[in-house]
Amino acid sequence: MKHSPPWLLLGLAALALAAFPLLGQAFYVELLAKVMIFAIFAMSLQLLAGVAGLVSLGHAAWFGIAAYTLVLMAPKYHPANLWITLPAAVLAAAAAAFVVGLLVLRTRGIYFIMVTLAFAQMFYFVFHDTGLGGGSDGVYLNFKPEARIAGHLLFDLGNSTHFFYVSLGAMAAVFLLLAAIRRSPFGHALDGMRANEQRMRALGFPVMRYQLAAFTLAGGLAGLAGYLAACQFGFVNPELLAWHESGNVLLMVILGGLGQLHGAILGAFAFALLQEGFASVTRHWQLPMGVVIVALVLFLPGGLASIAARLRRPRS
Amino acid sequence: MTEPALVASGLTRRFGGLVANDNVSITLEHGRVHALLGPNGAGKSTLINLLSGDLAPSAGSIRLGTREIAGLGAAQRSRLGLGRSYQKTNIFGSFTVHENCRLAAQARRQRPWRIFANAIADRATNDIADAALETTGLRSQHARLAATLSHGEQRQLEIAMVLATGARVLLLDEPLAGMGAQESARMVELLRRLAPAHAILLVEHDMDAVFAVADEITVMVEGRVLETGSPESIRASAAVREAYLGTEAEN
Numbered sequence: 429m430k431h432s433p434p435w436l437l438l439g440l441a442a443l444a445l446a447a448f449p450l451l452g453q454a455f456y457v458e459l460l461a462k463v464m465i466f467a468i469f470a471m472s473l474q475l476l477a478g479v480a481g482l483v484s485l486g487h488a489a490w491f492g493i494a495a496y497t498l499v500l501m502a503p504k505y506h507p508a509n510l511w512i513t514l515p516a517a518v519l520a521a522a523a524a525a526f527v528v529g530l531l532v533l534r535t536r537g538i539y540f541i542m543v544t545l546a547f548a549q550m551f552y553f554v555f556h557d558t559g560l561g562g563g564s565d566g567v568y569l570n571f572k573p574e575a576r577i578a579g580h581l582l583f584d585l586g587n588s589t590h591f592f593y594v595s596l597g598a599m600a601a602v603f604l605l606l607a608a609i610r611r612s613p614f615g616h617a618l619d620g621m622r623a624n625e626q627r628m629r630a631l632g633f634p635v636m637r638y639q640l641a642a643f644t645l646a647g648g649l650a651g652l653a654g655y656l657a658a659c660q661f662g663f664v665n666p667e668l669l670a671w672h673e674s675g676n677v678l679l680m681v682i683l684g685g686l687g688q689l690h691g692a693i694l695g696a697f698a699f700a701l702l703q704e705g706f707a708s709v710t711r712h713w714q715l716p717m718g719v720v721i722v723a724l725v726l727f728l729p730g731g732l733a734s735i736a737a738r739l740r741r742p743r744s
Numbered sequence: 745m746t747e748p749a750l751v752a753s754g755l756t757r758r759f760g761g762l763v764a765n766d767n768v769s770i771t772l773e774h775g776r777v778h779a780l781l782g783p784n785g786a787g788k789s790t791l792i793n794l795l796s797g798d799l800a801p802s803a804g805s806i807r808l809g810t811r812e813i814a815g816l817g818a819a820q821r822s823r824l825g826l827g828r829s830y831q832k833t834n835i836f837g838s839f840t841v842h843e844n845c846r847l848a849a850q851a852r853r854q855r856p857w858r859i860f861a862n863a864i865a866d867r868a869t870n871d872i873a874d875a876a877l878e879t880t881g882l883r884s885q886h887a888r889l890a891a892t893l894s895h896g897e898q899r900q901l902e903i904a905m906v907l908a909t910g911a912r913v914l915l916l917d918e919p920l921a922g923m924g925a926q927e928s929a930r931m932v933e934l935l936r937r938l939a940p941a942h943a944i945l946l947v948e949h950d951m952d953a954v955f956a957v958a959d960e961i962t963v964m965v966e967g968r969v970l971e972t973g974s975p976e977s978i979r980a981s982a983a984v985r986e987a988y989l990g991t992e993a994e995n
Contacts, residue, residue: 605859614856616863620847623836630796630834631909632822632851641856 433607433690445596449589457592458660463700464595465656468602470680470692472649475606477678478687479615480642481622482533485541485674486548487650489528490521492669493551494651495658496561497521499569507571510585514573517655518648524551525647529640548674556666566665569658585659595656599693602649606689609645618642683724685731694732747809749774749913749943750826755794755804764790766967768804772913772943777935779946779958781978787967788947789831792915795945796828797821808913822851827911829902831918831947837891841882844890844901845873848908876908880934896927903934913943920950932956955979963987 445464449457469491477483494517501516502508532543555561572585583590609615620628621635629635658664667673676699684695702720706713728734750772757765765787772778780788793799795806797818806814813821822828836844846864849872855861864870877883880900885893890901899919906914919935920928928950935957938944948954954961955975962972965987971978978984 609859611862611864612856612859613850613854613861613863613866614859616843616847616850617854617856620836620839623838624834626798627834627836628847629818630798630822630828630830631848631905632819633854634817634819638856 433688438603438690442596442600446593449592454588458588459700459704461588461592461595462657462660463697464592464599465653465660466677466680466700467599467693467696468595468656469650469653469677470684470696471599471602471606471689472646472653473677473681474684474687474689474692475609475642475649476646477681478685478689478691479610479622480618480639482639482643483541483678484544484646485671485678486528486544486546487646487677488669488671488673489548489551490525490647490650491654491657491673491677492555492664492666493524494518494521494654495664495668496555496567497651498573498655498658499567499664500561502569502571502573504570507574510573510575514652514655518651521651521654522644522648525650526640526644529643529647533636533639533643545671545674548669548671552666552669552671555669561664561666564666566663566667569662569664572659572662591660595660598652598656602652603689603693606649610689614638614641679721683721683731685733688731688733691731691733698732748772749809750795750945751807752791752795753805755791755806756802757790757794757799758802763967765794765801768964768967768969770945770962770969770972772945773960774912774943775940776959777939777944777946777957779948779954779961780964781948781954781961782964782970785966786964788964789917790967791964792828792917792945792947796826796915798828822909822911825910825912826915827906827909827913828915829906829917829919831921833895833898833902835890835898835901835905837889839890840886841877841888841890841893841901842873842886845876845904845908846870848905849873849876849910852910872910873908876904879907879937880904881930896923896930899923899927899931900934903938907938911942913945914938915945917947918949919946920948920953928953 445460448460473484473487497517497520498508498513501513528547532540532547535543556564561567575582583594585591585594617628617633617638621638625635654668680695680699681692683698684693685691702717703713706716748771753769755765755768756763768791780791782788790799794801797816801814804814805812808821808824808826811824813824846869849869850863852872874883877886880903882897882900882904885897890898893901903919920931923931932953935944935946946954946958958975960972961975961978963970963978963984970987971981971984
């Protein structure tokens with residue numbers, strides 16, 4: 429199986445993104461940073477849904493748990509330390525995913541979808557109905573976390589240009605990590621399990637352990653996205669974990685192309701920009717949005733990533 | 745070398761009220777082909793599933809070499825050298841022939857934590873996969889998608905994958921199913937070549953093939969072992985003739 433992404437196109441896109449803040453469009457710099465965070469979120473679900481073949485409808489839980497971890501760890505009157513809170517938030521999301529994974533990976537298909545949804549709703553109600561994180565009102569993050577090396581501030585997350593580059597760097601790092609995983613023995617084994625789980629077991633692969641590793645890793649990476657989102661919004665509330673967030677991120681993956689890593693990025697951009705575009709024209713933006721999504725799924729079942737593949741094919 | 749490769753004793757499997765395998769015992773020896781005969785519904789596939797770990801036995805023990813494996817899962821048994829093929833072709837259709845075998849070879853040395861290694865560049869794994877393709881005569885087809893192979897070639901690939909896992913004990917569930925005469929002859933020849941280095945349990949309906957390669961034959965009827973013996977004694981057995989061969993002759 430070949431999964432090599434269109435490296436040249438992706439490199440050019442990354443360069444274009446890196447140059448974008450030079451245009452000085454502050455609003456769009458912030459919007460694009462938000463989109464890149466969602467691209468990380470969508471890539472983490474791509475590992476699960478597109479590579480391992482485990483379609484989860486509860487992926488927002490890990491995103492929200494990491495966001496809450498940051499806000500609950502942050503001191504009230506001075507900035508939190510990024511080097512402590514970031515690993516803690518990612519580990520909290522991964523640990524929660526690990527425990528839930530132990531239980532939900534006993535189910536498959538539609539049952540897996542329902543059980544992941546149910547667990548995410550449980551986490552949602554933990555934050556919604558208890559005083560743990562300010563209940564349904566949520567909590568503010570008073571100061572952005574600081575990243576200091578030997579006393580020097582490395583970057584300022586309160587500065588939207590700095591935040592943009594941190595998000596871009598995180599997105600590129602997650603992409604490269606997942607691209608490496610796809611070509612590794614672990615990635616090939618996940619491909620095999622998606623295609624034929626029983627056969628992989630007969631060949632000697634402990635399927636459940638591989639899937640649990642993928643589920644935990646996907647949870648941790650979703651946590652990275654949640655941490656960055658909490659930094660950017662400066663605010664968390666239970667809606668971060670709600671089922672429509674899980675639905676949105678799954679839509680991004682499907683729009684972009686199930687199974688293609690860069691498809692998750694394309695899907696996140698398309699989703700957010702369509703949403704922004706329609707919302708600026710009409711208050712009922714969800715209606716045209718729904719039409720576009722239905723049309724894309726009907727006429728481009730391979731997702732947006734399949735366009736690049738179609739364009740490349742004649743040459744090879 | 746007198747130690748049997750696999751000894752199953754008293755294997756029983758119930759599905760609700762149905763006893764699919766009732767106190768079945770069978771012994772596989774290194775370097776020998778043990779054929780399993782019986783009419784449809786006799787419990788042959790259930791026995792293979794019990795031995796491979798796809799099904800858990802209700803009672804009984806299975807020893808692989810000196811190790812008790814009845815409590816282990818299918819993946820663990822496979823890593824201990826017990827390989828199986830399926831009655832209904834069970835390969836990765838959307839992968840290349842080589843990738844099918846490479847994955848099987850990867851199962852031997854999995855090392856999943858090496859996430860920065862390139863799976864398809866691992867020499868040792870590729871060599872094992874190539875050797876398995878060579879043995880089964882599929883080397884020239886290595887780049888094709890498995891789904892585009894002919895039925896006979898897919899059956900060969902099924903065997904190649906089992907070989908690539910490094911299995912010493914092979915459980916082959918009707919490897920000749922649906923094959924033409926020429927393909928069957930090639931498969932029989934392959935089984936002969938594999939026999940010296942493996943212990944083989946062969947479930948097969950093709951009588952000519954069975955009597956051509958089997959060193960020992962077990963006949964099952966209605967979930968029980970009717971008789972075990974040399975091909976000559978099975979051929980001569982009145983009980984077998986009545987219970988199995990006889991009913992076929994009447995048809």
